[in-house]
Structures are given as C-alpha cells and as structure tokens.
Amino acid sequence: MRFKPVIGLEIHVQLNTKTKAFCSCPADVFELEPNSAVCPVCTGQPGALPVPSEEMFEFGILLATALNCKIHEYSRFDRKNYFYPDLPKGYQITQFFHPLATEGYLELNGKKVKIRRIHLEEDAGKLIHSAETITEAKYSYVDMNRCGVPLAEIVTDPDIDSPREAREFLEKLRQILRYIGVSTGDMEKGALRCDANISVIDTETGIQSNKVEVKNMNSFKFVEKALEYEYGRIVELMKEGKEVEKETRGWDLSSKTTISMRSKEEANDYRYFPEPDIPPVILSKDYINNIKSRIPELPDEKLLRFKNEYGLGDYEAKILTSSVQLANYFEECVRITKNPKETSNWFLTELLRFVSPEDNFQNLKIKPEHFKELFDMVNNREISRNIAKNVFEETFKTGKNPREIVEKKGLKIVGDESMIEEILRKLIDQNPDKVQAYKNGKTGLLGFFVGGVMKETKGKADPRKVNEIARKLLSD
C-alpha cells in the first residue's frame, strides 16, 4: 500500500452526572421540553456565576483512570471565547492550559492508541431552525437545556491507521464508558461525539498531506464511512499532485461525501484565558486514589478472566463481556448452573436473540434458576432440545417456571415404547405402498414414519427411540 492514513480523534463525551457542570440543573436533558432545565447560571444571566460540580471531577477521574492517564492534582478552568447563539455567555468554560489528565492510552487489538489529554468542559445549547437548513431558515430558536451539561473531551495522538480502526476505537471507548458508568456513550443521541483529523502519508515519497478535520459524524458507521471517503479524496489529490487544503469538512449524509465547512484562513482565535470566576481545582492524592479505587473491572480484564475462569473461546468471551450487565448476568447464571459452556451456548444462541447486551438484565423475567431447570430437563432427557428452546422463549416472555410449562403443556418426551409402537403400526397399516417401497430399498422413507410419530406426539417423542422402533417394525 503506497498511501497510509494518519488519524487522530477528538471526542466529546457527555457525562451523566446528576447536575450540570456549573449549576444545579439536571444534566439529563434528552428530549425534555425546550428551555425547561435552565437557570440564571446556564442561561448566562448577568451576574450569575459558575460553581463546578464535584461529581464531574469524579467521573473525569474515573475516565482518566480507565484510559491509563496521568491525573493532575492541579487543574484549572479557562474561557474559550466565541460568539454563537447557542453559547449564552459568549464563552465556553473549558480546561485549556491545565487539563485534568494527560498521557494515557487505550489498548486496541494489542496496540496502544495514545491519549494526549482529557479535559472537562461545558456543552453548548441547540439551535432549532425554522427550515431544513440554517440558510433557508427565516428564524431559529435556541434551546438552552443542553447548556452546561458536563463534557469530557478526549484527544488522541494521531496513532490510528485506518477508518476501521477509528470506528473500533470509538466502540471500545463506548464500552469502557458504559463499564465505568460515566456516560451512555450513545452517538445517535449525541452523548458521544467525534471529530477526526486525517492526513495521508505517501510511503514512496515520504510526503505527508495537510491535516483535514472531519466533523458531523454522528454514528460509528458514519465515522468509518466519512474517513474512508476523506482518505480516498486526499489520496486522489495526492496522486494528481494537488495540494490538500488544511480545512474543516463535514460529513454529508445525503451525498455520502464530505463538504468543506471552513478553511484555515477563517480559523478562530478563541482568546483563551484563566476563568476568574472559578479558583484552580486542587485534587488531593487521597481524593484521586479514593475515586480510582472505585474503578470496576474493565473490559480487557474481564475478557481475559472469562476465558481463563470459564474456559470460553475468544469469540464467546468477547460477546459475553460486551456489556457489564450481560457479563454480570452471565456470571449469576453460571453460579447456579455450574455449567459455563452450556450457559454460554444458550446465551449466544437463544438469550441474545431476544435482548441486546445493552439492555437491563436485572429486569429480565427469566432468572438464573430457570436456566438450571431447563438444563437439567434437557440433560435428564425429559425434554428435547427443540422443545427446550420453546420453553425458554416462554419463560423469557412470561417468567413462568420451565418445569411448570413443560408439565402444564405436557411437553415431556414420550419415551413410552408401546405408545410409539402403536402410532407406528397405525401408520404402517395406512401406508402399505410406502412400506413396500421402503422394503424395496427406498430407506429414505424412514423419515416419513418418524416424522408421522413426531407429528402425532407434537414433537415430544424421543427421536432416538422412534428411529429405533420404526426401523425394527419396517424390517419385520
């Protein structure tokens, strides 16, 4: 490959603290009535002052720990000044000069993607335009609910080698966010937002293109798609010997391309300076360590443990540890069933047909005990595997005991040989031609008789026994 992309990410994570970053309004404002979660502070009323939330720092420390960062005891807020109607104060409170954490990494497929910094800041509001686009709109409304929602901004080094890897990085990050419980990490809802810097190296000449910033990628898929497109665009320009402009481009969903938003010349000067309304934040070692000690087992550790402790393959373990709640539920079940392999099989083939790893497993109607009951019945040959699947589904939906379902519906395997024989004899009497054909060598017709019994018994007959008896009777 002659050309190689060089990608760095800037990610904004909405922290799901109870309150906003600098006031006591709720931080969870998704789909609330516009301007219903606001106060003098977050709407930038004259005279109002910000007071930083402690929980925001707790969440920031958890995140920085999970991303192996150096956490600074001294951090400070700064103002980033610019005008926009969604920014009530005319500046954003952020951490420019002294971020909360620096020098971390996230391990992805055995490779360390370096984290340059993590800093805390506040979110802006939302504009709602009177038409599809801002240019067509006659007027716009400002919804300030989101103003002041705490964000952690994560900046990576340009260590990412492909659009695919960028996507995987984000997916892994989301998994970690959810493991440590600091954010929903929902890209579609804007709780996780990503901008990317991409440049391309021509490995033959060693020439590296200018950096292009790509924005507006609001799903994992679009991050990959937009970067693929942008990579292709830059490579084309380089092949033609054309200059790659240093600019900001936005992913355009309808055309599936990136479109220029602004060039370098229009770059803003944000006039950063220390936020005088908030004294520097000093976090003691004890405080930091205390929060660090609350960090739960992270995905990589859990994956390794699942493989070692339960003897699971990489694929199974990966799926079962994809979310904390799934992993926890799995372990609860294993504690009861004492059969990790079987439990894993049922989780992968059955349970995950009905639920997604992100669902709440504590609310499931099917309980760990039910798994054990089901396994026992299958192992004791009381019900067939197929029946067991149906019973599972019913238990999953209703929460009824598997054994109860089996008994009430009479789903127990029919092992009574005389009953199977009786049904077979009836079939043989009714189909002398088929019997003759079987005897003449059309042995495939055995299935006809076996199927007939299964149909008559509604699938409850023990298939091995039916086969055995049918073969015997037909050869008589």
Added chain:
Amino acid sequence: MSNFRKLTISEILKNKGSYIKDSLETIKKVDEDIKAFITINEKAEVLPGKFSGIPIAVKDNIVTKGLKTTCASKILENYIPPYDATVIKKIEKAGFTIVGKTNLDEFAMGTGTEYSAFFTTRNPWDLTKVAGGSSGGSAAAVASGEVVAALGSDTGGSIRQPAAFCGVVGFKPTYGLVSRYGLVAFASSLDQIGPITKNVEDAAILMNVIAGYDPSDSTTVDMNIDFTEYLDKDFSNVKVAFPKEIFGEGIEEGVAEKFEEFIAFLEKKGVKVQEVDFPELKYSVATYYIIAPAEVSSNLSRFDGIRYGNRIEEEGLLETYLNTRSKNLGPEVIRRIMIGTFTLSAAYYDAYFEKAQKVRRIITKKIEELLDEFDFIVTPTSPITAFKIGEIKDPLIYYLMDIFTIPANLAGIPAISIPFGFSNNLPVGIQIMGKKFDDARVLGFSRFIEKDIPKVFPFEEEEK
C-alpha cells in the same frame, strides 16, 4: 425630615422607626438635582428584620429580581432580572428596604458616572462637579441624605473614589468576603461589592450583613468575621506606612497638603508613620488596564441581544451582533472590549495578559511585604478632588486617577476611604489599606481616626 437625612444605621437601630417614606420623599425633593437614581423602587415597603425600616440604595449593576437592573447601559435599558443577587437576599432578609437603583458609569467602567448611558450624577457638595464613579449614584445618594446607606461595587476604586469625592465612607472588602453572585461582572478577579455609608460604624454593620461564604460563588471564602470587633479599640500603637511615590506628578496640591496634614494628625495621635518605597506603584495602572479590559472583553460577550437586552435585528446573525453591540454599548465600554480582545488574542497574550498577571503578582507581593512590616498603608484615595462635569476628555487622564485605589484590587486586600476635611470646599478622602482578611482592623483603625473628624453634611447650608 431634616433629621432623617443625617441618620445613620446605628442611630436608627437605637431609636427604631421606619424611614422608607422619608427616603422616598427626600429623593423626590432632591434627586432632580443630584440625579443619583436610575430607578426608584415603586414597590418599596417595610420589611421585617433587625434593620426594618432602613432605606438603602443599590448600585444598578447588582441584580434585583423583578426590579429593572440596567448597569447604566442601553443594552440592558429594560432588563428585569429573574433572580436576586446574594447580597440583595441578605440585606432584604435583614430588613433593609431597597428604595432604588443608583447611577453608575456603564457597567461600572469609569470614574465619574459620565459614562452612564442615561445621565451624570452630580456631586452634592457642588452640583457642577461629578460625584465620582463608578458608584457615583450610591455615594451621592448617601452624601445627600436620600438614603441611610448604599451598596456599591469596586473594581479599581469604584466605591472608594466616589466616597472620597462625596465626603462619605466607602469600603472595599477583601476579595472573596462578599458574594459576587448577582453582581454584573466587570472584571471578575477584581470586583467586590461593599458598603457606602455615612460613617465607619455603619460600614462595619453593613459588612456583617452582606459578607459570608456563598455556595453560588466559588471565589467566596468561609470565614467568620465580626466587622465591628475593633470599632472601639485603641490604635495609637500601630505602625503605618505611606509610599513616597504619592507625591509624584498628577497629585493636586490641595490633596497633597491634606495628606501631609493627615500624617501629622496620625503622629499626633501616637501612631508611628513611616515613608516607604513603593516603586511598583507606577505599574499598577498599566497592569490594571490590561487585566480588567481582558476580563471585560469576555464578561460582556453575553450582551449580544440574543437572550435578553436590546436587540437590533438585522438580516444575518453577524450583522445583528455587530449592530446590537455597537449601537447599545457606549464608547468607553467598547474601548475596553477592544483593548481586552487585543491583549487576549493568541499573538499578544504572552506580551500583555500573561505579563500583566506576572506584574500583578509582583505588586501583590510588594504590598504583602509592606503589610508584614506595617499594620496599614495609607494614601489619599484620589490624587484629585471632584472634577467638573465634562471637563476631562482624555480617557488616559481618567485611568491615571485610579493610581492609589487600584493596588488594593490587584492584591485583593481590604481598603477604605474616609473623609478627611476639604480642599477648595470639596471633600478629600484618605485611603487605608490592610492585610487580607484584616478587614475588621481596617474598619477599627478608620473609626479611631474618624472619631476626631467633625462630621458635616452638604445639605446643612441649604437647610439653614
């Protein structure tokens, strides 16, 4: 009525009585001349509490729920705040009644209320002169006896200088003692709310009401100070310093004479007074006029006409911003926004803002060193007495006037202005600065001096 105009908080506390009506009537009678008030509180009523019945005026950059707060700016001409500043909650809970909101230089930027978008407040001692600024309305309202006391704000001398010009007491507390929540920010790292009163005792009483840690302002400190603690103490054995740089260029002869008289007065009372070198003093104005405008340029960004305030609606967003701000903000405010925008820009940040921060630390260190050696530093509050309205055109002359008051803001220390006689029939103020959180002793020492100064009122002549 005539009695009311001289009344102090402590006197009313002793004799009780409600003076809200007297205050409103006095305002009606004299404010046409004084022009201290932008808004009269039509709903003023007697409130329960220890200070019930005492009328107070509030500078119009401190927000009052439901009562117009303009900052003397066109952009907030009709702004009615949805909340009360912390100090407002405190004074009302204590029983004070706010009778009106007083004039100031637009957003408190100025030294004579001449930069008010509405009108210039007149000095009760001479109506052709300014009352000082930026808390000129509050100082004039107290000096003319329209109210018993007032609140002002001080960023570079805005409480002390008008108090000096009007012959009343103005106190700027240690930074962090009084909540700024609800004070419309000018320069956040320098701003502090404080009392303007007829005597030192009232200033101490009012400080006990308004000071205290506020969970809504992270720059407030949790300290329990009784500001009246030292009011009757003997201060004859303290050590006082005055910078020799005071007598440099720019000081009015009459003021210099009064200051020398003051030094002699102190010595006579047994106080040890020593002249000291304070060469850093001359950098304080330049330092201040880098830091304050930088903060201004950011603090005033919110006045964009989008959420509140006057808006001049144009076709596009940029045009709306430009017109709204250039037509609704005054020339001094715009000048400072431009200076601050320049000094904070990436290319000049190190050369100006960062450098000024360093000089600020140097000045602060020097002051702290002096205050390690001495109990107090004294200066004239202003190098001049009240000047004629419209007389000064060059903003630089305005800026240089703040030379004695600015250091206390840069260092965050307490500083007071108390009247000390007259020069050319205009009041002269003396400034006393003390250590951080030594506010009660600054007030105590001021009271120790004040006791020997005869109290006169500007309205005595007219009443005779």
